[in-house]
Amino acid sequence: MTKKREIQSSVKDESLIEKRREQMIRGAVTLFKEKGFHRTTTREIAKAAGFSIGTLYEYIRTKEDVLYLVCDSIYDEVNMRLGRLDLEKGSIESLVKALEQYYTLIDEMQDEFVVMYQESKSLPKDALRYVLTKEMEMTKLFERLLANCVASGELSLKPKEIVLASHHLFVQGQMWAFRRWAMNDYTIQEFIEMQTKFLLQGMAGEKITIQGA
Amino acid sequence: MTKKREIQSSVKDESLIEKRREQMIRGAVTLFKEKGFHRTTTREIAKAAGFSIGTLYEYIRTKEDVLYLVCDSIYDEVNMRLGRLDLEKGSIESLVKALEQYYTLIDEMQDEFVVMYQESKSLPKDALRYVLTKEMEMTKLFERLLANCVASGELSLKPKEIVLASHHLFVQGQMWAFRRWAMNDYTIQEFIEMQTKFLLQGMAGEKITIQGA
């Protein structure tokens, strides 16, 4: 796992730091979603977090730190929630489960995902690198799942196809967050079912009956 | 076709307006790609366009106008290049052609696409609406293609599946522009072939031999 970038704080009490940063992340996500990183002022972030501008800067050093904290916390939650997946089973069934988990996650953290992908380009260089690494770790997760399915013979994909397919799965999830304005006719359940069908068929090359669809 | 938003200019000569705006769009795309809309200053845009800040403001009224002009010009080019497609044929073959055209287009206009999707959220409300409309028109294009394939019996999709699938096709194209950092191992040709295979199989549910693959 990549090591976290440390964000300096002039406050010493670690648990307080965590608490305050959580407050400010929560406020920031809402604001960034609404107006974007650049149109959001540090004062607004402080206010949304429930403390003064001075206090905000006790816990970060620059506005970009807030963005980094937001992105980082999203990955933490993603990791936590996707961490339970059994990657090793190598069955289509577990792949389906993973997709379901992933799409559900995106549905529940829609705002966070949109913010992260829209604004991460505003991160300072090294923070951007860190975030990209995290992103690759997520894609790798799908790669492992697919590779195991291939190993167990449940899928038949060339190595290069595995990689591309993992991006493919990944990106279809983002769609639910980014093109929500076009998804009004679908429930998340429908979306998951239909996407899963498309994706599995795409890779399998034959009709497959999906459990629960 | 949706009517264009008019951008006010204090210059009368229409052909001059067009020329100047083209200059400034070309400069702006490069800059926006590099630093994003917010980090790019109007002075920089003017300079990149080859004229003074004063002149810039003879042809637009606000900085956001530049962004709109950029987005609009991208759609114009997309339209022009995708306009030749024969949507009515209703064959898998024409669908494959369309995908090829579309992915090639994205490859060639990568910067423009990235800018448009990254920055369009900064457009004023009505411009955003206009851009979204344009976007929907593009998706509809795939919908028509798919619907015709269904009508001709070459594909079998429920109406709701057609809509989702068209987004599916659409989004996979964006991937080439947005996840380029992860696509170094693929040529655009490989990418097109593999994606086409995944997508068609996903919709068809059977192995399909793609011409040229």
Added chain:
Amino acid sequence: MTKKREIQSSVKDESLIEKRREQMIRGAVTLFKEKGFHRTTTREIAKAAGFSIGTLYEYIRTKEDVLYLVCDSIYDEVNMRLGRLDLEKGSIESLVKALEQYYTLIDEMQDEFVVMYQESKSLPKDALRYVLTKEMEMTKLFERLLANCVASGELSLKPKEIVLASHHLFVQGQMWAFRRWAMNDYTIQEFIEMQTKFLLQGMAGEKITIQGA
């Protein structure tokens, strides 16, 4: 002569730059004298110069630039006014003239000198180096005068004494500016006469009749 540090300006018209900078130097000197560099705000400088804060920053990049400009302009004036001195004559008489010129200069530019010496420590590193160089050039001027007097036999000083003596002369001039609060009982004429007497006797080691004393 040491090459000037260039201060960036986004304005192109060189003569305008000169004019505006002169305005701002004039205002800044008064303010710095009154409240010191740090207690003076950029807004105050702009106001004193007669234009807006935005305009101020068209002609400089940082507040420290103003300080540098102040120091530089002082040296320019000093150079201009001391430049006429005949350094080569090697007579006590010309040394006396030089002291008179120098002390008169300090009297007339008292505020400027105080500001320069009090605040130059706030200059950025390279500007500070530049200012120190200028300062050394001034001391060197006295060194040359003294060396010539030694060469012509009018004074008898060892090399090391020449150097120290030149600082000695230099520093006694600063006194008129810096300890003005203790100099109320003296006119500048008296001051010059008495100092000249002290200094020359100090170096000559005998009673000397000074012309005009």
Added chain:
Amino acid sequence: MTKKREIQSSVKDESLIEKRREQMIRGAVTLFKEKGFHRTTTREIAKAAGFSIGTLYEYIRTKEDVLYLVCDSIYDEVNMRLGRLDLEKGSIESLVKALEQYYTLIDEMQDEFVVMYQESKSLPKDALRYVLTKEMEMTKLFERLLANCVASGELSLKPKEIVLASHHLFVQGQMWAFRRWAMNDYTIQEFIEMQTKFLLQGMAGEKITIQGA
């Protein structure tokens, strides 16, 4: 002797006050020397003193108090060290001794002197007055020495010359602290000898052999 300005403290224990203030003066001098009064933060002072910002404010009321305390403690030490001088003797010899003491003092307290003269302008009005008074007391010390030499016939100076000469002596000492960057070629011993020679000759008007030179 001028009465000290009282600096309020919310702590009662006088010996503790003294101890804490000494700690903070020591830290502050270093910091002020390095970065100047304005660029030094109260937090830094507290840290350098070895306690917290809260504690710092138990012993002073404003940041300027620290500067005053620094200046005051310097004068205390100066007084202590120069207090032993025999001012009444009225001999050149005792004058030479005094100069030696004074220049040695400046050499040993170089940082302190620089800080005091560079930063005292930032003192609040009444503190500034107090410091100036102290300064005048020091000059008066030289005045007394000179006057006694005149009285005893060892020097021949008019009253007004005595005053100016005392400033002259005083300022030459500051030179060692302020122009240290130009004094690398001299040891403090050389400096004292040469300066003493210049100064005495300046006042005496004849060659004088200095004991120990």
Added chain:
DNA sequence: CATGAATGAGACTTCATTCAT
């Protein structure tokens, strides 16, 4: 039509000081 100097609102950030623990 073209230019570019001028403007000032507003952004980010610092830091002296307070006060509850």
Added chain:
DNA sequence: GATGAATGAAGTCTCATTCAT
């Protein structure tokens, strides 16, 4: 007495926009 988290006034600097030339 000691601590350090909280505060917010105030400072520096940027940049979209205007308008006289």
